[in-house]
Amino acid sequence: MEYRKLGKTDLELSAITYGAFAIGGNMWGGNEKKDSIDSVKASIDNGVTTLDTAPFYGFGLSEEMIGAAIQGYDRTKIQLLTKFGLVWDGSNQGKGEFFFDAEEAGKTIPVYKYSSKTSVIHEVENSLKRLRTDYIDLLQIHWPDSTTPISETMEALDLLLQQGKIRAAGVSNYSVDQVSEARKNLNIASNQVGYSMLNRGIEQDLVPYAKENDLGIIVYSPMERGLLTGK
Template sequence: MTKEIQIGKSEVKTGKLGLGTNKVGGHNLFNDLQDSDGSQIIEEALKENISLLDTAFMYGLGRSEEIIGQVLRAHDRSKVILATKAAQDPNDGLHLNNKPDFLKASVDSALKRLKTDYIDIFYIHFPDEKTPKDEAVEALAEEKKAGKIRAIGVSNFSLTQIKEANKNHQIDIVEDNYSLVHRDAEKNLFPYLKEEGISFVPYFPLASGLLTGKYTINDQPKFKKFSTAEYEKIIHALDKVRDLAKEHDSTISQIILAWYIANPNIGVVIPGARKAEQVKSNAQALKINLSNQEFQQIDQLFREF
């Protein structure tokens, strides 16, 4: 499955499977990361024709962007879709800042770190408390007109904030927490996004590893956000997904990713990776064609979440 999708109303087009890069240079977020592993992760993604790379200033305070920029020097930039984000102000203790001047300066800084003259998707990473959201987006619209960015995104915004930000219908894409066990966005965001032609990208699609199938009924203390009863239901649901994975000669993770890829409400799914082998494995999800019955079966297994 190599279906290409358009990002909102922009001219950006990409495949349905991307790469989340918080473990590429994200030394402030994860322990024991090696820059060399980060470079290999990016190389493997490009080798597997995973063209969308999703990064952010906050991933290593610019280090993730720098690693990606270094790797891309040896590749055809026009075949890569770069998405990055900003909001944490390095000159103000990383407090959130959506002011137009800050966002414009952040675009320029990201361009330098990524060693490119344009960014395909630029997100406001988190909303601050004071800046009118339509003014923040207008600043990015000016960057778009200047050719510095190609599509405008917001991340971690409530529906009310998205509507304010999209006052002039300039938002192309929204990124937020969503997975088969965290489905609030289906009711809270999807109807408005569909109505406005805005693409959606879920982060934590594998629910911090829970949906990979590597955890057992005894690991519930690692996932305190779920009650014991909820956790048991998830594990039992994954047992049924495991049966489906055997039929497709695949892993649970690959089946779950294939479900997102087949989901018309989702633009691009961006699982992360700590090692290049995980990227290679995730890419196999593109080869899985779930039947409508299988898609609905997975959907129903996790319906209550």
């Protein structure tokens, strides 16, 4: 396995990262809990030390299974990446930007993009409990929230850095302009975006910007959800 330094941080991430959306079950046709946990362990045993999850993945289930899977391993040799900013439990009290209606156990659950300072702090506390840890290696906003100033979201991340609850802060699905705005307030480490041989848009603007500014890029769906695997 190759390991790479993320941006200007001291984080060393495995070049291949375990993406934990599917084990959450929602939008992926369900999952077997034991198989999911075993897959995480098998990944770690083969050098994949970086695990990327989010509260929205299974409405907390993915984080819970990651937390269970890493028990017994040296926490200092595992990098936990999670996110915030997709709210589904009503804790936003009607605020935020409506994203879409998710389906769970036959119920329709409205999901909102919401990343106010108070909400970010609340989400992180829940993530720490589900992951069974006292710090997150990289915390990322899941999607931009047009109803909250970027500066307010970055203020929350800066506070979490000072408290030692996160080691680094990043964004996800941000445009170059949004990344530039965020970096006026906080030296974010990375931007997580979709990228594959069929989806190469970031080569036009984000990749040159990242190289020039030492910004890490973490890609999701490099196999286009299986389309490029031949299955």
